[in-house]
Amino acid sequence: MPRARARVAAHARHKKVLSLTKGHRGKRRTNYKVAHESMMHALRYATEHRRDKKGDFRRLWIIRINAAARLHGLTYGRLIDGLKKAGIEVNRKMLADLAVREPESFRALAEQAKTAL
Numbered sequence: 001m002p003r004a005r006a007r008v009a010a011h012a013r014h015k016k017v018l019s020l021t022k023g024h025r026g027k028r029r030t031n032y033k034v035a036h037e038s039m040m041h042a043l044r045y046a047t048e049h050r051r052d053k054k055g056d057f058r059r060l061w062i063i064r065i066n067a068a069a070r071l072h073g074l075t076y077g078r079l080i081d082g083l084k085k086a087g088i089e090v091n092r093k094m095l096a097d098l099a100v101r102e103p104e105s106f107r108a109l110a111e112q113a114k115t116a117l
Contacts, residue, residue, distance in 0.1 A: 061096035068099035072110035082113025 014032050021028055021035040021042070028038040066076035074082070083090065088109065090098075098106040 058092060061092040064096040064099050065092060068103070068106055069110060072107060072114075074110055074113065078117060079110060079113050082115075082117045083109065086112045086116035088112060 017032060017036050017039055018029070020039045023029075024035070024038050024042075027034040029035060062076060065079065069076055069079040090109070095106070095109070098109065
């Protein structure tokens with residue numbers, strides 16, 4: 001029985017790795033061995049940064065809510081506490097969106113939070 005060689009499979013695998021490292025510089029793009037390492041690092045960073053992005057957005061929403069709440073005489077923590085006591089369940093993403101796009105609606109929520117405190 002003849003020995004099986006990985007010619008076609010290896011060529012396809014190499015092409016796949018080299019296409020994934022298209023934007024890299026130098027040997028990281030052209031040399032398979034170096035490109036494979038570069039690709040593995042890039043994929044790991046992509047995974048980590050997808051996780052980080054969630055926290056980054058939450059921090060952004062909190063900053064926006066805090067700025068809008070201070071315009072109405074509240075801090076971020078007091079606003080959230082007041083909304084919980086008033087029984088209003090709005091997530092931070094929606095609160096930040098209201099603060100930016102519909103200031104009147106946010107003002108109404110802030111007033112309800114103040115009365116609940």
